[in-house]
Amino acid sequence: MNILFLTIADIKEIETSSLYKDLLRKFVREDHNMYVVSPAERRTHEKTHVLESMGAKILKVRTLNITRTNVLEKGVATILIESQYYKAVNHYWGDIKFDLILYSTPPITFNKVISKIKEKYGAKSYLLLKDIFPQNAVDMGMLKKDGIMFNFFRKKEKKLYALSDYIGCMSPANVKFVLQHNPEVDVSKVEICPNSIDIKANTIQTDKKAVRKEFGLPFDDTIFVYGGNLGKPQGIGFLLDVLKSNNNRKGIYFLIVGRGTEYNKINNWIIESKTTNVKLLPFVPKEKYNHLISAGDIGLVFLDKHFTIPNFPTRIMGYLLHRMPILSATDVHTDVGKLMELNGCGFWVESGDLNGYNEKIEYLMNKKDQIFQLGENGYKYLLSNYEVSVTYNAIMAHFNK
Structure with missing residues (x-):
């Protein structure tokens, strides 16, 4: 045709x-x-x-x-x-x-x-x-x-x-x-x-420890990754609440990669707080991005709580490709987090529910053996659906x- x-x-x-x-x-x-x-x-x-x-x-x-x-x-x-x-x-x-x-x-x-x-x-x-x-x-x-x-x-x-x-x-x-x-x-x-996504074209072979060394990331911490736009639609205010509530916490590290209108808001907080467990990197080319996020353990999704329309962030596919469980905080109309829960790929809370979100973080930190299984479930779900x-x-x- x-x-x-x-x-x-x-x-x-x-x-x-x-x-x-x-x-x-x-x-x-x-x-x-x-x-x-x-x-x-x-x-x-x-x-x-x-x-x-x-x-x-x-x-x-x-x-x-x-x-x-x-x-x-x-x-x-x-x-x-x-x-x-x-x-x-x-x-x-x-x-x-x-x-x-x-x-x-x-x-x-x-x-x-x-x-x-x-x-x-x-x-x-x-x-x-x-x-x-x-x-x-x-x-x-x-x-x-x-x-x-x-x-x-x-x-x-x-x-x-x-x-x-x-x-x-x-x-x-x-x-x-x-x-x-x-x-x-x-x-x-x-x-x-x-x-x-074209899974074959996007699949890369990486050594997680080597990638962490390359980008100055801790070897032994559980790394939560957020990659993508950093604008108002992503509900960056709530992402900041999550970072603040886990500031300098041992064993947990946040890697944030992207650009947008709220980038400086995050960057300014990092400088002022002198936090030791958050790294913010600007937008990087797709090939380098795939390489970078392979260093992570858990993928993060954030959307503004005021949305009345359902969204479906494309970043989830990169997380699933790298066998990362997905931890979502979205409005109640978006179904991406609920689909991940239903298929054993991750967890969802309503954006703004800080206690609920931190409970999910705590669960993952205490059940590290489940991170692997959730990631495998996610990869299989990717193959079948995306x-x-x-x-x-x-x-x-x-x-x-």
Whole structure:
């Protein structure tokens, strides 16, 4: 099939591993023709151009800055992108008959390019729902419920759902949320199509003690690892509460790797407290990140307690890959922690419940023999549920009949 993939992720090649690149490589390996559309943001000073990687064609479209910019530019860029993408696709690939359009959220503003290509070629459309906007912006206090901007984007969201022949959600809670809040959506077109990774491409052989020595981590402590964004959605205030309540505790060490608006808040506390059992490292490339977190024993997940939408942080797959139990603190709507508990891969508490979270830490410290078994359970769960073939098969099930 000729498949068009629309994304705001910065994709220049598909050789390296990431959430979308792993899936794109899988499609290429299965002899599909992949056409990828990705932004060349204003800060790069690049003009619209085409690249090739492992058989996939990648169209980099000049846009305004969509990421790491102010709210005004991000909003304008998000509105303009559908016209910019359609114009570029029509110019460079106007003679390609697309069979399938794949696209992910964010953003929710691909309606024009999707509808035009569907109308032109009769292509099917599949939404990979990674972000439920604008409700998540309301949860984080960025938009006012039923305000002008909320209503504008809500109409865009509903239009996107209507245009999509299939909607792939990350977890059962996501499916439930979409159907409850959008009763006009046909139940039969909403399904689970999980985040996934190419396990073979991501598997690395490491010596845990050697990695700990390389990064100055204690050899004998139990290391709790947090890797990923350090912003308001991650509920970093609660992460700080956990660090403070375990400050300088013997036998426990926290490794935090990432970047975001709350990075300095953590860094300032580390400096002021002169803590001895927390290390904060800035964002590192994916390959180095996989190497680094292999030094850990337990993976941490944090999400802000105010979320009313279910999220599914991709970092859990790295933890599962390295056979680490997962200790989650999230809102009550997100089901990732509950899924980990149900499948014997870790524990969950509601974000803000410091006593409950520390009880789980205490349990793991007193039952160190169970850390290994929980990690093995997690790896098996990863193989069955989050390997890239699972996502690929969910999509292709609609075309292999």
